[in-house]
Amino acid sequence: MRKVLIGLLAALLLLAGCSRPEITANADEIVVALNLSDITDDIYSAAISYYLDDELIGSAACAHADETPYNEPKAVFSLTPLDLPEGADLDKFSFHASVSFEKDGTGDVSAAEKTLSTDNCKPFEAAYGNIYRFILTGSRTEGLELTADK
Numbered sequence: 001m002r003k004v005l006i007g008l009l010a011a012l013l014l015l016a017g018c019s020r021p022e023i024t025a026n027a028d029e030i031v032v033a034l035n036l037s038d039i040t041d042d043i044y045s046a047a048i049s050y051y052l053d054d055e056l057i058g059s060a061a062c063a064h065a066d067e068t069p070y071n072e073p074k075a076v077f078s079l080t081p082l083d084l085p086e087g088a089d090l091d092k093f094s095f096h097a098s099v100s101f102e103k104d105g106t107g108d109v110s111a112a113e114k115t116l117s118t119d120n121c122k123p124f125e126a127a128y129g130n131i132y133r134f135i136l137t138g139s140r141t142e143g144l145e146l147t148a149d150k
Helices: 002-018
Strands: 030-039 045-052 055-063 074-079 093-100 115-117 130-139 143-148
Touching: 030 045, 030 093, 045 074, 055 074, 093 130, 093 143
Parallel strands: 030 130
Antiparallel strands: 030 074, 045 055, 045 093, 093 115, 130 143
């Protein structure tokens, strides 16, 4: 009986470790979720640079610490009031997404052979408590395209 219980517990723990929680946003967060599953090459990091009225405010990145490919199906970025200027007007929020195809990718979008960046995200009215979902598609040779995920 004990072996059966241990086996069941191990199976439950394995299943729990394989599940991905649903993306949620707290009342004080702006969440940007990028679907990366349509990028055809291995990537080592995914990043966003975010702007208010075309002024760079900050950036965030997702990567594996051991420098293995970041072939996750999505990258999720959470911005709180601490990430933005006090009293920021969020009606002109925008961001650029980028991915690095090399282990030592620096995020420098001018190094096109290592990193590609989108340039088609128009400012939109962001609000705390919302999730903004986008699909990033493309490859190292074809470039990247960012579209809203409906």
